[in-house]
Amino acid sequence: MKKRTRAIRNTVFALLCCTAAVTAGQSAFVPPIVSHADTQSDLENKIKEADEKLKELDQKIAEAGTNIESNKEIQDTYWDKLVTTQNKIDLVNLSVADKEQEIVDKEAEIAAVELRISDTEERIADKEVQIEMLDRQNKENINRFGQIMHAMYITDSDDYLSIIAGSADFYDIFVRSEIMKSVNEQNLNFMHQLLADIDRLEEDQRGLEEDKKNLEYDKITLESEKDELIDQKIALDEEKKYYNDLNSSYWDEYNTYSVKIKDLETRQANLQYEKKVTQADREKAERELEEEIRRAQERAKNNTVYDTGEWAWPVSPSYTLITTYFGYDSWRGGNHGGIDIGNSGMMGANIYASKGGEVIVAKTTYIPGYDYGMYVVIDHGNGYQTLYAHCSAIYVSVGQVVNKGDCIAAVGSTGWSTGAHLHFEVRKDGGRIDPFSVVSIPQ
Ligand SMILES: [Zn+2]
Missing domain, CATH: 1.10.287 (Helix Hairpins)
Structure with a gap:
């Protein structure tokens, strides 16, 4: 019974969260990743x-x-x-x-x-x-x-x-x-x-x-x-x-x-x-x-030196429920630019850097109901970047160098989101790629 309720709620997530990443027909426009966050x-x-x-x-x-x-x-x-x-x-x-x-x-x-x-x-x-x-x-x-x-x-x-x-x-x-x-x-x-x-x-x-x-x-x-x-x-x-x-x-x-x-x-x-x-x-x-x-x-x-190590799971290994995958999502009729990890009870949970690099976006201001909400972007060098969205708190600042596994933010539901979850994106040379091409669900 409980499981079923969760499944329904997750479906709602899949439908409503992360619409900022859904830009069907506008694939040329990639949401901002800059170090001059204010501009x-x-x-x-x-x-x-x-x-x-x-x-x-x-x-x-x-x-x-x-x-x-x-x-x-x-x-x-x-x-x-x-x-x-x-x-x-x-x-x-x-x-x-x-x-x-x-x-x-x-x-x-x-x-x-x-x-x-x-x-x-x-x-x-x-x-x-x-x-x-x-x-x-x-x-x-x-x-x-x-x-x-x-x-x-x-x-x-x-x-x-x-x-x-x-x-x-x-x-x-x-x-x-x-x-x-x-x-x-x-x-x-x-x-x-x-x-x-x-x-x-x-x-x-x-x-x-x-x-x-x-x-x-x-x-x-x-x-x-x-x-x-x-x-x-x-x-x-x-x-x-x-x-x-x-x-x-x-x-x-x-x-x-x-x-x-x-x-x-x-x-x-x-x-x-x-x-x-x-x-x-x-x-x-x-x-x-x-x-x-x-x-x-x-x-x-x-500026950034590429971290050649393995990619880490961005939240605790106990959170592995994928509510929305990367790519075309028939529910919204558009592309989803990352993956949504949406176990229940995730509000406030730690978010970890998937790889070492430099923080280039640490955005704490946002318009409720729009886009990513509070989010962090880390540049890992060699054209790779990761993005962590809908955070409830951010622990790093622009220009800060982090190591793989460092706690950088807390899971939240800011921006266009109806419940606590992590929207996780991986970018390569400015375009979004399937996170599962570099990271895997912990066994
Ligand atoms: Zn998402």
Whole structure:
């Protein structure tokens, strides 16, 4: 039962620890082995920070992109609304034009009627003049007739004459009377004619007055029709104004979104520029790091004398459980650069130098959850180096010469590791080789 639990835990180790050594597809990049540990760690941190920043920038760029998309979608809905209202405005404009034409037509009709009215008024005035003329002539006749009467029948009443002169009906009475028989036939005919003329003119005048009344009635009807058209036009103008206002508010919204989108696009472009700069910084740091490594290896090669003895097991011979071997590891789909020795209860156990040499890395600073954590690299000369990672304590310092079997550090779980174990690497001429090609599990 206990064994089984351990096996499961070891599987977890195999999956999660030492990912720093897993650099599938990036085999050219070998983690740092330098004597100038600070420069190297600064550069590593720079690269790490750049990576984090790049991740953040990518996220922000994507967010800006999503934002742009959603703003564009909203803007599209305003465009649709603009098209709809513009169609309405076009229709209303047509109606307004129609209505204006109708009003112009109506005004022309009214003008025609007014012309006929003034025409009729002129004719009425003419009739009045004629009637007045005849009237005057008639009065003269009556007057003259009265004088004749007076001469023929001497009366003593002046009132009688004034009655004759004042009344048109007088003729009717008079014409039928006995007295008229002796009146000159020519005079009488003339008077009849005069009376008939007056009657006819008055008849004409009445007819014209009737016409005028009808025309005025027509005019009133037309005016009220025109008023109605004007009301309709006002309503249409109001409708037009409503849609114009709506349209301009939609334009405002549309333009607001244009500004927003432009701002976002500018922001996105700035972020992309920042990304480019960060990438350039990262590449520069990486180049510097490579150069640093190269120089360190150069120094190591020149300084260290090769220890020709056998290789020692880097921990107590009682710890021999290999949780991950060197090479391709299907669990993580990448290469594992060393071996993991992961018996339970290893926390704090001694780590021994596998061979004599010079300590070229003794790293005690690290970012939790990343890479090797605390680790030591020893240069053994002749192109060989060993690396001991995820330590909980380090007992040596850079430049220190150690012998095979010296205790250099304590087993831990720092860096990318989920439990105490030793990640042990052997390097030859800058590349990682299978540790089992030089060291064997103690029997
Ligand atoms: Zn490992």
